[in-house]
Structures are given as structure tokens and as C-alpha cells.
Amino acid sequence: MRSIEWVVEIPPARLGPRIVSPEWHASGSRIRIGRVLRLEELKAGLPVGKLGLELHFYPSLGSTNDRAAELARAGAPEGTLVVADEQTAGRGRSGRRWHSPAGSGLALSLVLRPTTLGSREIAAIGLIGAMGSIEALAEYGMQPELKWPNDVLLNGAKVGGILAEASWTGSELDHVILGIGLNVSAAPFPEVEFPATSVEQSLGRPVPREALLLRVLAATDRWYARLIDGTAHPEWETRLAYRGKRVAISNGKGERVGVVLGLTPQAGIRMAVEGDEQVVFESGAYRLRPL
Ligand code: BTN
Numbered sequence: 001m002r003s004i005e006w007v008v009e010i011p012p013a014r015l016g017p018r019i020v021s022p023e024w025h026a027s028g029s030r031i032r033i034g035r036v037l038r039l040e041e042l043k044a045g046l047p048v049g050k051l052g053l054e055l056h057f058y059p060s061l062g063s064t065n066d067r068a069a070e071l072a073r074a075g076a077p078e079g080t081l082v083v084a085d086e087q088t089a090g091r092g093r094s095g096r097r098w099h100s101p102a103g104s105g106l107a108l109s110l111v112l113r114p115t116t117l118g119s120r121e122i123a124a125i126g127l128i129g130a131m132g133s134i135e136a137l138a139e140y141g142m143q144p145e146l147k148w149p150n151d152v153l154l155n156g157a158k159v160g161g162i163l164a165e166a167s168w169t170g171s172e173l174d175h176v177i178l179g180i181g182l183n184v185s186a187a188p189f190p191e192v193e194f195p196a197t198s199v200e201q202s203l204g205r206p207v208p209r210e211a212l213l214l215r216v217l218a219a220t221d222r223w224y225a226r227l228i229d230g231t232a233h234p235e236w237e238t239r240l241a242y243r244g245k246r247v248a249i250s251n252g253k254g255e256r257v258g259v260v261l262g263l264t265p266q267a268g269i270r271m272a273v274e275g276d277e278q279v280v281f282e283s284g285a286y287r288l289r290p291l
Pocket residue numbers: 062063064065066087089090091092093094096098100106107108109151160161162163179180181182
């Protein structure tokens with residue numbers, strides 16, 4: 001099987017996308033779950049605000065985050081979008097694997113260059129992707145929630161995850177890659193520690209992935225603007241899962257138990273730990289487990 005790599009530039013004036021350099025690359029034969037993403041529909045909806053001025057679309061790719069980082073290092077502008085129909089080496093947080101079979105979900109990465117943000121706000125970029133996904137899913141009548149730091153839940157099961165990776169030159173931020181993965185149609189691969197679901201499993205009807213992707217971009221663009229103008233907090237608390245409930249929080253070194261209170265402006269979580277001491281855990285390598 002051969003597949004095409006489209007590199008598409010969307011001019012800001014919406015004059016229509018221009019294919020810059022189609023290249024060919026080989027891809028092994030794999031099982032396809034649904035139809036391939038319709039590139040024409042994506043192109044017709046782009047750009048969305050600041051996002052998707054340039055689109056790099058791949059029927060099959062290792063990881064969209066890895067490709068977006070390569071493009072960012074080569075000077076790709078803010079808002080560059082990488083989309084893959086299938087990922088063969090998709091990555092999750094803490095070195096975990098993210099499964100993206102062909103035709104089954106959304107796997108996308110954005111190049112962001114938030115030069116006006118301080119380092120603590122940059123840590124909140126993952127949350128922006130989660131809130132963008134949550135807001136887009138809510139537009140279908142579902143009630144998604146945020147499992148801090150940046151997982152997306154539907155009916156208490158994980159439907160999506162975010163991998164935000166910042167790159168610095170000394171103390172100066174070069175770029176952040178915001179990777180978003182959503183299970184749309186496939187029976188998802190459950191994480192060892194947490195149940196998983198898909199959008200269509202939860203909603204009970206098919207959801208065209210192109211329209212969902214464009215909605216995720218539009219909502220992520222709005223949340224990115226809120227982060228930059230300082231208005232993301234406290235609104236992002238409204239979707240927080242386990243508020244007022246007991247959870248265990250761990251970072252691989254140890255575990256503490258407490259009640260979830262809310263979020264901080266820098267996307268940390270506030271918890272009443274072991275009694276009533278209020279502790280803030282900064283966004284990082286933490287994981288929550290409902291009790
Ligand atoms: C997690 O839940 O641990 C985060 C999963 C992030 C998956 C997305 S899919 C698009 C982008 N490319 C990757 O390799 N990972 C992210």
C-alpha cells in the first residue's frame with residue numbers, strides 16, 4: 001500500500017489551500033477500522049482562528065507530536081497543524097503508548113509559540129487542549145469532564161488524552177507541541193489503570209471525524225486566547241471531574257489521598273489532603289485515581 005503525504009498551506013485570506021509539496025512514502029498494510037479522514041473537508045474548514053494556517057496531513061505516521069516538533073525546529077509558524085489518520089508510534093504521557101488505528105479517532109498536533117506566557121502558564125497548555133476537546137464534545141450534547149491534569153472523560157471513562165511538550169533554548173521558550181488524541185469510533189484500547197470509551201460508544205451514533213476535528217480546533221483556539229489574556233481561570237474549573245470527591249494522587253514516588261477542591265490559574269490542582277490542609281499540586285507527572 002502506498003500513501004500520500006499532503007503538505008498544505010492555508011492562506012489567511014481563505015483564498016483556498018495550496019498544495020506545497022506532495023511526497024510519497026511507503027506504509028505497511030494494516031487493518032482499517034473506518035474510512036480515511038476526508039482531507040478536502042478539513043481543508044475547507046481551515047484555518048480556524050490562529051490554528052491550521054498550515055496543514056500537514058498523513059494517512060499514516062509514527063507520531064504527530066514527533067512530526068510537529070520536526071516542523072517547529074525547522075521554523076514552522078504558530079498554528080501549524082499535523083493530522084494523521086493512523087499513528088504507528090503514538091505517544092502518551094509518562095512514556096505510555098497511545099493507540100491510533102486507521103479510521104478510528106483523531107490524532108493531531110499543533111505548533112504553538114506562546115512567547116508572551118510565563119513558564120507557569122506554559123504548563124497550562126495541555127489543559128487548553130483538554131478544554132478545547134471537552135467544549136467540542138459538549139456541542140454534541142455530551143457531558144465531558146476534565147480528569148486533571150489533561151485527560152478527557154465521558155461517562156467516567158477516558159475518551160481522550162493530551163500530550164503537551166515544550167522546547168526551550170536556555171531559558172527561552174522555542175515552541176510547544178500540543179498533541180490531542182480522541183477515540184472516536186473504535187472500541188478503544190483501555191489503559192491498564194483506567195477504563196476507556198469512544199465518542200460514538202458514548203453518543204450511540206456516528207460522528208464524522210472531520211467536523212469533530214474542526215470543532216476541537218475552534219474550541220482550542222478560544223481556550224488558547226483565554227490563556228493568553230488571563231481569563232481561562234476559573235472557567236476551566238466548571239468541567240473538573242471528582243470535585244468534592246476523594247481521590248488518590250500519585251507521581252510514581254508516592255501517593256496522597258484528598259478531596260478535589262479546584263484548579264489554580266496555573267493549572268495546578270487544589271486538594272484538601274489528609275484532613276483539611278489545602279495542597280496545590282502543580283501540573284506535571286501526576287495521576288489521579290478516583291476512590
Ligand atoms: C495520554 O493520555 O497519555 C496522552 C495521549 C496523547 C495522544 C496524542 S495523539 C496525537 C499526539 N501524537 C502523539 O504521539 N500523542 C498525541
